Amino acid sequence: MKTLGVVGAQWGDEGKGKVVDVLAAQADVVARYSGGNNAGHTLVMDGKKIITHLVPSGCAYPGTACVLGAGMVIDVDVLQDEVAGIKEYGLLGGDELKVSLDAHLIMPYHRALDGLREDSRKGAAKIGTTRRGIGPCYEAKAARRGVKVRDLFYAETLRSRLEGNAAAVDAELLHLGAREGVDVDAIVKAAGAWARWLEPSVCDVGELLDDAITGGKRVLFEGAQGALLDVDHGTYPYVTSTTTTAGGISAGLGIGPTKIRSVWGITKAYTTRVGAGPFPTRAEEDAEKQIRIAGGEFGATTGRPRDCGWLDLPALRFAARVNGLTGLCVTKLDVLAMLPRVQVCRAYRDGVSPGRDGFSRAEPTYETLAGWGDPSLQAQLRVARSLAEIPATVREYLDLIEDDVGVPVTLLGVGPDRTETISLADPF
Secondary structure (H helix, E strand, C coil): CCEEEEEECCCCCCCHHHHHHHHHCCCCEEEECCECCCCCEEEEECCEEEEECCCCHHHHCCCCEEEECCCEEECHHHHHHHHHHHHCCCCCCCCCEEEECCCEECCHHHHHHHHHHHHHCCHHHCCCCCCCCHHHHHHHHHCCCCCEHHHHHCHHHHHHHHHHHHHHHHHHHHHCCCCCCCCHHHHHHHHHHHHHHHCCCEECHHHHHHHHHHCCCCEEEECCCCHHHCCCCCCCCCCCCCCCCCCHHHHHHCCCHHHCCEEEEEEECCEEECCCCCCCCECCHHHHHHHHHHHCCECCCCCCECEEECEEHHHHHHHHHHHCCCEEEEECHHHHCCCCCCEEEEEECCCCCCCCCCHHHCCEEEEECCCCCCCHHHHHHHHCCCHHHCCHHHHHHHHHHHHHHCCCEEEEECCCCCCCEEECCCCC
16 A cells, blocks of 8 residues: 655644655645645745645646545635646646545635634734634534535535525624625625536545555645644644644545555744744744744745744654654755754653643743754755765754654755755655
């Protein structure tokens, strides 16, 4: 069985786009199982940058099937624009795009609710949502009034569901300041165009993947966000609205858990997060600014500056446990090499666990690492293409991570381009 799940092992933004892009070179199918267009994956190819929000990062390889699973929530207008942009690069020219009939759709009223709710929250109550309608769409799904892709092809069912949503959310929309409630007629009209555009791509994704796996094809499962943003296990309520851990692969794609052979987690060589919520290892102001500028730490979806700090090993151990990680991909080592000083958190003083009671008050204990701050370090990393070419200082850092987390490092990112990657294990 040739399958691999790739998940974020921090608060998202770990470099999943690049890692999946690199691994997809060996895959026949790349399938995303959760999230919506609140995720942004950046691909850099020959100096050209492609940012995807919904389409799996495997889109860079002609002939590789790119699957959007049932666990996702899809804004069709966003998907259309994204696919059009990708096609300008000569990609997705065939029938590579596959969309689950059971994925839920983000509607205009979901986006409106998302923004209005965030505007109404004060101070610490703000979640830091991307305002893309993700949360309200998953809320409707759980309330059993969501609209699925398959509903676009049945006008009576669609109208009935939309009318049910109008009854449920109109009062809140108007109370929060919207000028109007759900415009059922306008959405039904737009849905006809969505259905015509989607029709060539829709399918039973679970059956497609099961056939591919049974047939010996290499299948890569792509996650979104990171373990600490998981709705069940993350820093609740400062989380996304769905399962970001490897456990979501089965539910989000319609395959059994026994179909998942291994799971690799992605971590930056440091830590970042976007939005509200606890972040124990956030660096002091000057160091945070250095990391942000060196790493270009601004959201691919929102453009918001990310909070930046030192590598949080307790959080990484937590991610390894809840995902059952079999490998670690460490990205942006070249960015860490640009800093005059490097620290790492190995424990919290009060012994709290990530995402659990007291985490907002966790006090990290730091170890300052020797050997960093050498101006030549980054240059050495950017040209390295094997572990033997990695400077000793960086190898010691990787050894520290492996020993502390108990998971082998399987891939290294030493620069933004797909070629600036070192593979240490066979993904399939």
